Amino acid sequence: MSRRFYSPHRSLWAALRCAAMDIREELHRDRTCRTIIVALLLANAIFIAIHFLIGGLIYTGFGREAFPGLNYQNFALGAEGGYPEIFNYFQAATCTVLLVGIAVLTRQPAYLAWAVVFAFVLLDDALSVHEQFGAWLAETLALPAAFGMRTLDSGELLAWSTVGAVLALILLWGFRKSNSEARKFGSIFGVIFALLVFFGMGVDMLHIILEGRSAVLDRAVEALEDGGEMLSIFLAVSVALLLYRRLTRTAPGGVQRA
Numbered sequence: 001m002s003r004r005f006y007s008p009h010r011s012l013w014a015a016l017r018c019a020a021m022d023i024r025e026e027l028h029r030d031r032t033c034r035t036i037i038v039a040l041l042l043a044n045a046i047f048i049a050i051h052f053l054i055g056g057l058i059y060t061g062f063g064r065e066a067f068p069g070l071n072y073q074n075f076a077l078g079a080e081g082g083y084p085e086i087f088n089y090f091q092a093a094t095c096t097v098l099l100v101g102i103a104v105l106t107r108q109p110a111y112l113a114w115a116v117v118f119a120f121v122l123l124d125d126a127l128s129v130h131e132q133f134g135a136w137l138a139e140t141l142a143l144p145a146a147f148g149m150r151t152l153d154s155g156e157l158l159a160w161s162t163v164g165a166v167l168a169l170i171l172l173w174g175f176r177k178s179n180s181e182a183r184k185f186g187s188i189f190g191v192i193f194a195l196l197v198f199f200g201m202g203v204d205m206l207h208i209i210l211e212g213r214s215a216v217l218d219r220a221v222e223a224l225e226d227g228g229e230m231l232s233i234f235l236a237v238s239v240a241l242l243l244y245r246r247l248t249r250t251a252p253g254g255v256q257r258a
Contacts, residue, residue: 077226113174199228
């Protein structure tokens with residue numbers, strides 16, 4: 001076939017556009033789903049706003065005087081076990097469950113593969129899987145520090161690469177075993193996951209390199225990293241919810257299948 005009429009990049013772009021149009025139509029059609037998504041977006045926005053508000057109060061010194069008993073760390077986006085992190089657990093878990101439900105309804109492995117990916121995202125956030133794996137790799141392989149990063153950071157980068165290769169194989173299996181409709185919507189999750197990796201890995205490395213230069217800069221980059229992760233998972237759970245609602249909407253002939 002002539003390259004003039006066929007391009008993998010053009011086919012991917014067409015699939016993404018088609019999936020985006022279907023999702024937009026579903027969002028317009030389903031008022032309940034729209035309400036839930038707006039509520040999730042507001043919750044994410046509030047957590048991000050509180051992070052900046054508390055940062056401003058602490059920076060000016062007003063916060064400590066006005067609210068001396070308040071534990072500000074619980075509201076920080078990057079705090080282990082903080083309220084934003086717990087909320088993000090909820091988003092990732094909901095996304096995983098919805099994707100499993102979609103896989104069951106459609107019998108398409110692509111959705112199950114994405115469920116595995118977001119299940120790992122949840123476990124990684126909750127149990128620090130890649131940090132522990134990275135620390136083990138750094139110690140075992142005696143990895144060098146590079147580009148302003150610590151040895152531990154090099155280990156985490158290698159850990160992410162290893163885990164990413166395994167997840168990529170799972171996704172490849174899922175896509176090869178699924179129909180064009182599942183691959184079409186799967187490409188949307190691919191774009192969202194790329195955003196998640198950008199914030200969770202790329203901006204995280206930037207944060208490590210710039211850490212300690214300025215308290216304001218630290219908080220801003222932290223907000224970009226953790227806020228970007230929250231919003232990426234918000235997008236994933238929103239798309240999963242729309243697809244699940246689309247599949248479970250009853251019709252005269254029974255359940256509609258995507």
